[in-house]
Amino acid sequence: IEQPVVKALHLGMFEIGKPLGKGKFGRVYLARERDHGFVCALKVLYKSELQTARVEKQVRREVEIQSNLRHPNILKLYGHFHDSKRIFLILEFAGQGELYKHLRKATRFPEWKAAQYIAQMASALRCLHGKHVIHRDIKPENILVGIHGEIKISDFGWSVHAPGNRRNTYCGTLDYLPPEMIVPRSPGNSYDEKVDLWSLGVLTYELLVGEAPFEDTPVMTTRRIARADMKTPSFVSAEATDLIKKVQQHPWVLKHCRAGETSTDLEST
Numbered sequence: 001i002e003q004p005v006v007k008a009l010h011l012g013m014f015e016i017g018k019p020l021g022k023g024k025f026g027r028v029y030l031a032r033e034r035d036h037g038f039v040c041a042l043k044v045l046y047k048s049e050l051q052t053a054r055v056e057k058q059v060r061r062e063v064e065i066q067s068n069l070r071h072p073n074i075l076k077l078y079g080h081f082h083d084s085k086r087i088f089l090i091l092e093f094a095g096q097g098e099l100y101k102h103l104r105k106a107t108r109f110p111e112w113k114a115a116q117y118i119a120q121m122a123s124a125l126r127c128l129h130g131k132h133v134i135h136r137d138i139k140p141e142n143i144l145v146g147i148h149g150e151i152k153i154s155d156f157g158w159s160v161h162a163p164g165n166r167r168n169t170y171c172g173t174l175d176y177l178p179p180e181m182i183v184p185r186s187p188g189n190s191y192d193e194k195v196d197l198w199s200l201g202v203l204t205y206e207l208l209v210g211e212a213p214f215e216d217t218p219v220m221t222t223r224r225i226a227r228a229d230m231k232t233p234s235f236v237s238a239e240a241t242d243l244i245k246k247v248q249q250h251p252w253v254l255k256h257c258r259a260g261e262t263s264t265d266l267e268s269t
């Protein structure tokens, strides 16, 4: 079929609604599919922009990764289509929007609420890691909230199949980066799914406290991450602090951790 017809065919399928946001590479609109009234989010990516940023392969990889990801806490990518200039991603619409807006409004969440979110994140990560996909960009800005208050990990703009090598320079907040993506220790700078666990620890802290644990000037943040010197305010329960410390194990510490040795021994070494 001629391109214009394909475009008409696909775009014609959708009524385009209000803009939902602007991502790194594209704009997102609320959309409703005509025949069944199915509501979704339509993300428009310009091929020219993707080419300049040399990420068109990344989009292809993502579409392939996500087409077989089915999990209530992972934002669905239903499909995609394109015309001569643009690629359209048909994404699940999360009815309660972005998690970080809820967090800013509430300043911080009570532990029962944070615990629910983190449990859902852990379940989503188990699914991703089970398919050897590392998200690499877990932070409140990339988490949406569904109509029933459940969270949806999204924006896999940085996901890779494990083991990842730090190829593209990371442009984003340092707060969520684990030490091994900052301080190259492991040979060849390769890292594995544990980078998402480190970020889960940072996310747990941020949901409970309202700011990231190592928030500081970029230099200080880098140093504090490498030393994992995190102080938790008194209102954070001992159990929550213990959970964060356990999840935020430095991967190289875990690698040396022999069976039966508890993390405290390792901390003393």
Ligand SMILES: COc1ccc(C(=O)Nc2ccccc2)cc1NC(=O)CCSCc1cnc2[nH]ccc2c1
Residues within 6 Å of the ligand: 020, 021, 023, 025, 028, 041, 043, 045, 050, 055, 058, 059, 062, 066, 075, 076, 077, 089, 091, 092, 093, 094, 095, 096, 097, 098, 144, 154, 155, 156, 157, 158
């Ligand atoms: C599975 O999800 C995604 C998969 C891939 C990409 C992507 O852009 N990939 C890419 C692009 C270029 C180069 C390389 C890779 C993005 C997403 N997801 C989002 O972008 C989330 C916000 S759009 C949806 C959405 C839903 N529900 C909402 N409710 C309120 C706002 C809102 C916004």
